[in-house]
Amino acid sequence: MTTVVFTRRNLLAAGGSVLATGLLATGASGVLLPARASGLAPTESMSGGANNYRKGAAIVERIGKGGFWMSGTVRRAGDGAPLAGQRIQIWAHTVEGREHEPQSHGATLTDKDGRFRLEMPQIIPIFGQPHGHLAYDSGEFKTVFLRPVMRSAKETSLEAHFVLQPA
Amino acid sequence: MTRWRSARAPLIWGALGLAIGVPVALAAASEQLAWRDPVYIIAGFAGIIALGLVLVQPLLIGGYLPRLSAYRGRRAHHWIGGALAVAILIHVAGLWITSPPDMVDALTFSSPTPFSPFGVIAMWAIFAVAFLALLRRRLGLRPRTWRIIHIPLAIVIVAGSVVHCLLIEGTMETISKVALCALVLAAAVKVMIDLQVWRKRQAPRGENVARQ
Secondary structure: OOOOOOOHHHHHHHOOHHHHHOEEEOOOOOOEEEOOOOOEOOOOOOOOOOOOOOOOOOEOOEOOOOOEEEEEEEEEOEOOOEOOOOEEEEEEOEOOEOOOOHHHEEEEEOOOOOEEEEEEOOEOOEOOEOEEEEEEOOOOEOOEEEOOEOOOOOOOEEEEEEEEOEO | OHHHHHHHHHHHHHHHHHHHHHHHHHHHOOHHHHHOOHHHHHHHHHHHHHHHHHHHHHHHHHOOOOOOOHHHHHHHHHHHHHHHHHHHHHHHHHHHHHOHHHHHHHHOOOOOOOOHHHHHHHHHHHHHHHHHHHHHHHHOOOHHHHHHHHHHHHHHHHHHHHHHHHHOOOOOOHHHHHHHHHHHHHHHHHHHHHOOOOOOOOOOOHHHHHHO
16 A cells, blocks of 8 residues: 655645645655655644644543544655654644643554554634644654644544654 | 615615624534634634624725715724724734634744735734824824825725635634625725725815815
């Protein structure tokens, strides 16, 4: 299975059709490259990604009562190798609380394939966009804050992908 | 003909009430409100009401609202302009309390949300008009100078507010939101055409002559 890696900015630039083709849009050049190419560019933090961040959210089975899935992948810049056991922190404005409130925050670890998946309460629009926040902040790699936006407030899942570079 | 004339005033006022009242009522019925605290709700409605006031402003200055003399229409335009500035202050303050980092991003033009800069630019245009209107007499601004200042800012306010509102996914119901935005644009365009704002003139309308 081919993993499609993209950032929101690249996705907007390249168009939705890129999704089906299994290509990787690189941030710096905006040129489409095969996903297996060497020199996989690191993910840049998104603007506003760190808003309402709380340091050190606990690793949880599930945030609140769940019902919504946040998932994604964590890979290494350059060779694209999946990174296992990486801690990803997730938070959002949900039906169970506001973005800055502790119960809206949680963390999970990536599996051996570099994938993570955490159930959380339904995300709802705040500040005009239904969006989530994710952070890699463990220190081994450079800290990255992501702020993916849902295409519709009715969606019940959201994805975000990290390509990390050494700190 | 006479029947239309007698019905015209209540129809126009009723339409204006519906144009603003329906979007507000539908937003008040939004399920999103269940997940918001009172400060955020007030901030959101201050924004919706501000958009409604942006609709009223050109109607007042164009003299389109029946049974309102030109003088009273102008007075109302001044007071509603002040109310608009206050509504925007409540909107921004409430959003700041709700999520300070998001509001700081918006005000510094570093927000990821595409609608924020439009709202912030419209906000500064509203504050600029309100501030200059307060000082207008003290500064001795002549009507023509005032128009040269106010009209471009009014265009920025209308365009900025409409784009800001349309791009937001929030409590407003889509159709009533688009309709209100279309009316705001239509009212602004109509008053600019009717008053021929691009022409260089001293006294565009009868009551201006009468007042000078």
